[in-house]
Amino acid sequence: GAGVSQSPSNKVTEKGKDVELRCDPISGHTALYWYRQSLGQGLEFLIYFQGNSAPDKSGLPSDRFSAERTGGSVSTLTIQRTQQEDSAVYLCASSFDSNQPQHFGDGTRLSIL
Amino acid sequence: DQQVKQNSPSLSVQEGRISILNCDYTNSMFDYFLWYKKYPAEGPTFLISISSIKDKNEDGRFTVFLNKSAKHLSLHIVPSQPGDSAVYFCAASERTQKLVFGQGTRLTINP
Numbered sequence: 064g065a066g067v068s069q070s071p072s073n074k075v076t077e078k079g080k081d082v083e084l085r086c087d088p089i090s091g092h093t094a095l096y097w098y099r100q101s102l103g104q105g106l107e108f109l110i111y112f113q114g115n116s117a118p119d120k121s122g123l124p125s126d127r128f129s130a131e132r133t134g135g136s137v138s139t140l141t142i143q144r145t146q147q148e149d150s151a152v153y154l155c156a157s158s159f160d161s162n163q164p165q166h167f168g169d170g171t172r173l174s175i176l
Numbered sequence: 177d178q179q180v181k182q183n184s185p186s187l188s189v190q191e192g193r194i195s196i197l198n199c200d201y202t203n204s205m206f207d208y209f210l211w212y213k214k215y216p217a218e219g220p221t222f223l224i225s226i227s228s229i230k231d232k233n234e235d236g237r238f239t240v241f242l243n244k245s246a247k248h249l250s251l252h253i254v255p256s257q258p259g260d261s262a263v264y265f266c267a268a269s270e271r272t273q274k275l276v277f278g279q280g281t282r283l284t285i286n287p
Binding site: 067094096098104105106107108111113119121122154156158161162164165166167168169170 | 180210212217218219220221222225265267271273274275276277278279280
């Protein structure tokens, strides 16, 4: 498709398990972002990739969270040893470059039991 | 400390009238502002943006106004249509492209 694609759309897992969330950005977009939206909250920045530059990880809430972007395209957000407070919708966005609007995928709804 | 605030959690407007959504920010370094619309179970959809060098940007029924001295921006939708019913988020950045979002305003357009 033409938009940002995220998988899975829903993920339910037990506390303590690791999870991987995937994002396929719009083709040709060099910038990729991860955000999360907890219940009743606004969107919270997590991490930003721009081309081959070092990512901006300033929004990652703990060292249990990590992300990588392979080949300048697909990105994976990994949460290790999940906790109940990790339950949220995780949204990925991409933009043509850092001066263009970000376009979002539909998110992964993560539920930690 | 919330740098971007949308003080109205909800707004109800009659179809055909003007909808005005408001947003305030505290960080004077913000120089790029955007509005997104969000339907349930979907990601935010980009609507319109404005750079700090402008005070108005218009795109069809949507107009964004920026008052830098007041650190305030607003989104005007005219005329409002039933399909405009959604949650609207304002967002701001310092050109680092790390967007800071408000809490959102739920707009309901009544027939």
